Amino acid sequence: MYIYQTGTFLQPANDKRTSLKEHLKAANCSPSLRRAGRFNQLAVLGAKACCSGLDPLSECNLIITTVNGPIANTGILLESVIQQRQIPMPFNFMNSQNNSACFYVAQALAIRGSSLVCMHSTAPIESAMVLAKIQWASANSRPVLVGHVDEWTLPSYRHPTGYSTERQTLSMEGSSWFLLSNEPMTTQPMARVLELTLSISADEVITTLNQHNCHISSVTWDLDQASKELLISIIKSTDSLSINTHSPLEGTEQFSRRLKESKELLYCRLHQTSGNFNLVLLKRNVA
């Protein structure tokens, strides 16, 4: 698996939910996107940023991943249906389906291929990359455009304790995208994915890293606290460890940014969920 391009549209989350109209105009988006809902607009803006400067992709599969989906739009629907007992606006209802974002992204980029939305609360981008790998192994070898999209909610909305803490942890909204392929494209890849593994044990993490001769000094890490503690206990060094304690969307954006900016040849993203680890190991600047 190769990463050919990344792109992001992120903006600070704010309760005013400033219109994205100017951004859409600047990105030459269709005026019809005005009715598409904020989640879908955020998806299109990030996807366009990712594909900017590339030859148009006609055949390309699309995978969108999200933690919360169009959650603010869902709130708007509840206001209408439950609080006001009004029939919802058809477009608000349509936009409550996550895969509306696939529709608008595919339309904006004029791409044809499969489209899938997978929600994963802890490892959204890794899950989507796994799904891309599965498509190549079992169906077709089209490039896959993978995007993580999340939107900010409204201040009056309540997130029941124990269910969700989006407003406490999400400080950005937007989308972050990766163009993946397992076959050569016309441009140089940014990185090759050496390992992509979900739900493995600590021992398997170490075995995997050893197989690639990953010495701590040669790797740039993105870690959550639990992963950091694991590695500290094994490696007895904290010199090269950085911690990502942000929301999943910011983690995805950081992943994309590190890929562009880091000077290390190897880049490892590791984090822990339910006692197991998700690992992505990349080799950068590969031909």
Added chain:
Amino acid sequence: MPVDLRPVYINGYSHLTALGDEGNIAKQAQQGIAKQALINLEIADIPAIHYYQLPTANCSSLISRAIENSSLPKEDLLRSHYLFGTSSMSIGNNEAETITNGDISLMRPDQEHQNIIDDMTAVGPIFTFNTACTSSANALLVAQRMIATGIIEHAVIIGIDRLNKTTLSGFSALQLLSNKIKPFDRARKGVVLGDAISVIILTTEPHHEYHYSLLGGANQGDTHSPTGTDEAGQSITQTINEALLNTQLAAEDIGLIKAQAAGSPTNDLAEANGLKLSFSTLPPVTSLKPYIGHTLGASGCSELSLLISCFRAGFIPACPGFNAFDEGLAITPLTSHHHIIPRYTLLNHFGFGGNNTVLVLESGH
């Protein structure tokens, strides 16, 4: 097309819709369709809505039942991958919380699934697919591919969609509802929605009592319209053709088409056109939605489990609700039950946002 893929079998399932459960649903389908309820939403001017309703249902117990019905060890399945397919996600809970508390309440959309898995003391990874009416069909396809390519050994796929005011009022706003499902019929006017929870267990070994293999399929996006697929059928025929290519079958191999056929005027037209582009001679066509309603994101699992139950009982269910031939569609679905089970069945699922998924089932070989 990759060649060295492992076979993937259905090794357990459970089903709960207004028609019945996996224990009696084939018998019920032989006798007729489920009884509809009339739901009054008490929202603006929306009239009472016909609906195939479940009185009560517990998703954890449905999953447990599928696990018990499987010939795989329970302890293995509790560590399996759990793939949910749903269009409504947590909206029913959000509605209830909002009514109780007065404030708009929003839980993380897949939190309900985590709670279900926690209740069962299962520990496997959870994926939630939300592609409208194709949600659990896509979950099945992804699970089939994960197993076929050796990434996992087994998976539990759950299709779930329950009554909620948001979905019913949204369909009403789009003027898609009717009081009777009439697939491919000249007088078709729209869909009747329904509740469903259905669970399918996939693995590399067939069940010791039956032999059904999910061969694979295909998914295609369609940018024709946010609400429906291209009426000329181009996108549908592409999806069907890719599903045949991926499963190394020819159109002539298909012995039955389980159509999407929800009774929607435009989407039935699109499907009819797509089928005619892919098949020079159409095999028998049926629709299961008249029996249980359109169960939205759950339909991938609920219709597959209903079909298998009927196959095991020795018949292909007819397509109730079809009376008047529509020359514009030129499709006559089965008007009586057939008793020769085909080797290969195509299962069509098409949804909002231009999401088209086709699965291929191999029976009893």
